Amino acid sequence: MIEVENLSKFYGPRQAIKGLNFSVESGEVVGFLGPNGAGKSTTMNILCCIMPASEGSARVCGYDIFEQSLEIRKNIGYLPENPPLYQDMVVSDYLAFSAGIRGVAKSSVASARDRVLEKCGLKEVGHRIIGKLSKGYQQRVGIAQALIHDPKILVLDEPTSGLDPIQIIEIRKLIKELAESHTIILSSHILPEITQICQRVIIINEGEIAAVDSLEGLTASLRKTERLRFKPRNPSPGIVEGLKGLEKILSVTEEDDGLFQIECELESNIQDKVAELALSNQWGIVELSPLSLTLEDIFLKLTTEESEVAS
Amino acid sequence: MKNTLLIIKRELGSFFQSPIFYVLTTVFLVLYSFIFQNILAFFSMQSYQAGQIQGMNIGLNLNDMVIAPSFQNMAVILLLMIPIVTMRSFSEEKKSKTITLLLSSPIHLKEIILGKFLACFLVVALMMALSSYSVMFLWMVGEPEIGPIVSGYLGLLLMTGCYISIGVFASSLTDNQIISAVISFGFMLFMWIIGWGAQSAGPNLGAVLEYLSLIDHLENFLKGIIDSSDVIYYLTFIVFGLFLTHRILDSKRWR
Numbered sequence: 001m002i003e004v005e006n007l008s009k010f011y012g013p014r015q016a017i018k019g020l021n022f023s024v025e026s027g028e029v030v031g032f033l034g035p036n037g038a039g040k041s042t043t044m045n046i047l048c049c050i051m052p053a054s055e056g057s058a059r060v061c062g063y064d065i066f067e068q069s070l071e072i073r074k075n076i077g078y079l080p081e082n083p084p085l086y087q088d089m090v091v092s093d094y095l096a097f098s099a100g101i102r103g104v105a106k107s108s109v110a111s112a113r114d115r116v117l118e119k120c121g122l123k124e125v126g127h128r129i130i131g132k133l134s135k136g137y138q139q140r141v142g143i144a145q146a147l148i149h150d151p152k153i154l155v156l157d158e159p160t161s162g163l164d165p166i167q168i169i170e171i172r173k174l175i176k177e178l179a180e181s182h183t184i185i186l187s188s189h190i191l192p193e194i195t196q197i198c199q200r201v202i203i204i205n206e207g208e209i210a211a212v213d214s215l216e217g218l219t220a221s222l223r224k225t226e227r228l229r230f231k232p233r234n235p236s237p238g239i240v241e242g243l244k245g246l247e248k249i250l251s252v253t254e255e256d257d258g259l260f261q262i263e264c265e266l267e268s269n270i271q272d273k274v275a276e277l278a279l280s281n282q283w284g285i286v287e288l289s290p291l292s293l294t295l296e297d298i299f300l301k302l303t304t305e306e307s308e309v310a311s
Numbered sequence: 312m313k314n315t316l317l318i319i320k321r322e323l324g325s326f327f328q329s330p331i332f333y334v335l336t337t338v339f340l341v342l343y344s345f346i347f348q349n350i351l352a353f354f355s356m357q358s359y360q361a362g363q364i365q366g367m368n369i370g371l372n373l374n375d376m377v378i379a380p381s382f383q384n385m386a387v388i389l390l391l392m393i394p395i396v397t398m399r400s401f402s403e404e405k406k407s408k409t410i411t412l413l414l415s416s417p418i419h420l421k422e423i424i425l426g427k428f429l430a431c432f433l434v435v436a437l438m439m440a441l442s443s444y445s446v447m448f449l450w451m452v453g454e455p456e457i458g459p460i461v462s463g464y465l466g467l468l469l470m471t472g473c474y475i476s477i478g479v480f481a482s483s484l485t486d487n488q489i490i491s492a493v494i495s496f497g498f499m500l501f502m503w504i505i506g507w508g509a510q511s512a513g514p515n516l517g518a519v520l521e522y523l524s525l526i527d528h529l530e531n532f533l534k535g536i537i538d539s540s541d542v543i544y545y546l547t548f549i550v551f552g553l554f555l556t557h558r559i560l561d562s563k564r565w566r
């Protein structure tokens with residue numbers, strides 16, 4: 001569905017993305033993950049033919065981004081980082097306008113509009129002025145606009161940024177529904193979000209692809225050790241020493257608030273042992289839980305490993 | 312074409328929602344009415360005096376003494392008003408990033424530019440239509456010739472088109488509406504007074520400068536003469552401005 005080859009983009013002398021290569025199959029849901037300034041939005045803008053690449057090529061639905069951008073734009077629905085909403089327009093007029101310029105035939109504009117109003121939960125606010133809606137509803141209108149012409153591909157740039165937790169859950173639910181019938185690319189800073197929605201993740205850092213993998217694959221390949229968080233009820237001086245005495249435990253570090261971080265070998269199932277020790281020494285247990293890799297960990301690992309290889 | 316119509320419709324909708332349009336139209340009508348009323352008062356005084364003196368009735372007609380100067384003044388007022396009409400067109404879209412909606416849609420850049428241009432044009436044409444009460448009033452009290460009125464409106468509309476073409480171009484340069492208005496105002500004024508350089512420039516350059524001046528081409532229209540060279544000048548000017556706008560937006564896109 002999408003093939004990207006050697007894609008680069010210069011903003012003046014600054015290179016925002018550096019020779020990206022990846023492809024997205026039909027029906028897939030792919031996440032772009034990366035810190036601020038990684039080049040996610042730039043890549044998306046290029047794929048949606050908002051601006052051209054400086055070097056390299058990309059094909060979307062078999063059409064070339066340089067030569068056949070009009071065809072691509074017919075097949076792609078785009079929610080940019082800043083939803084392109086005319087603040088002074090009424091929601092339903094705005095959607096009808098979007099439908100019109102996205103090439104929906106005049107006779108089906110009304111039905112397309114009603115379909116997305118329904119789908120994005122906008123029915124009650126259809127007659128209201130966009131500028132007066134809350135951020136969450138504005139974001140929905142942005143998504144509705146991307147769906148209006150029933151495109152094959154959806155490109156969503158940080159669809160949940162700036163929303164409250166309840167809205168985030170609802171938008172994620174909506175995206176999951178959409179994933180059943182669309183190819184989706186979405187970007188995010190938030191790992192759990194990608195974990196929940198995407199089948200595959202492309203990690204971009206400083207304009208380069210740091211990794212492409214399914215999420216399980218990625219965490220598995222990066223994990224050399226497991227980590228646990230342990231909080232005893234009665235902190236006592238001997239805890240670190242005591243824990244270190246256990247088999248398979250590699251290191252123990254004491255953190256603030258009486259928390260301990262335990263690093264152990266993979267699949268050592270050390271929790272039982274830790275619990276036994278804690279109870280027999282009357283340390284008590286407030287918390288004992290595995291720590292999953294965070295986005296920062298993944299980045300740190302990827303970047304440090306790469307520099308290790310390089311040096 | 313369908314896309315252009317959609318854009319015109321949206322633009323007009325947002326014009327009529329914003330207070331700018333109403334304020335602008337009011338100021339325009341007040342200024343114009345004031346000038347028109349003064350010109351008319353002066354004319355009635357003159358014709359009264361002419362009536363006193365036998366045989367001086369020749370040479371005093373409504374067209375030359377009221378309509379032509381009123382239209383000339385209207386051209387000046389429009390020069391001040393049109394930058395405010397056009398400043399929004401692309402600057403606002405850029406600022407609020409709504410331009411990505413247009414750019415990510417399967418429509419041509421020309422359709423967008425034409426839509427913006429025509430929307431502004433219709434707004435100004437509406438303002439002019441409201442001001443035509445003055446001509447109708449003359450119609451009721453006197454007997455103006457219809458020819459120069461029609462050609463005068465045609466000339467004004469063509470000149471308005473040039474102003475708007477400049478304004479739309481200026482708004483494609485920046486996402487700041489104030490800067491856009493200032494650039495277009497400066498450029499319009501320059502194109503207006505460029506003919507003043509004619510006297511000091513050599514005969515060849517002088518002729519060119521005179522030909523380029525926006526206002527000089529209006530004279531014929533106000534006299535009731537529709538010269539094809541004037542029409543071609545205005546139309547070329549409009550198309551050239553829109554062409555430059557296209558180049559600007561396209562190059563921004565492709566960079």
Ligand SMILES: Nc1ncnc2c1ncn2[C@@H]1O[C@H](COP(=O)(O)OP(=O)(O)OP(=O)(O)O)[C@@H](O)[C@H]1O
Binds near residue numbers: 034081
């Ligand atoms: N219009 C522009 N002109 C110049 N530089 C730009 C422009 N847009 C982006 N950049 C630069 O290109 C790099 C990539 O930006 P981009 O917006 O693609 O990052 P991103 O991954 O979307 O970041 P974020 O998570 O903050 O949205 C950044 O360093 C940014 O400063």
Ligand SMILES: [Mg+2]
Binds near residue numbers: 040041042081157
């Ligand atoms: Mg971004």
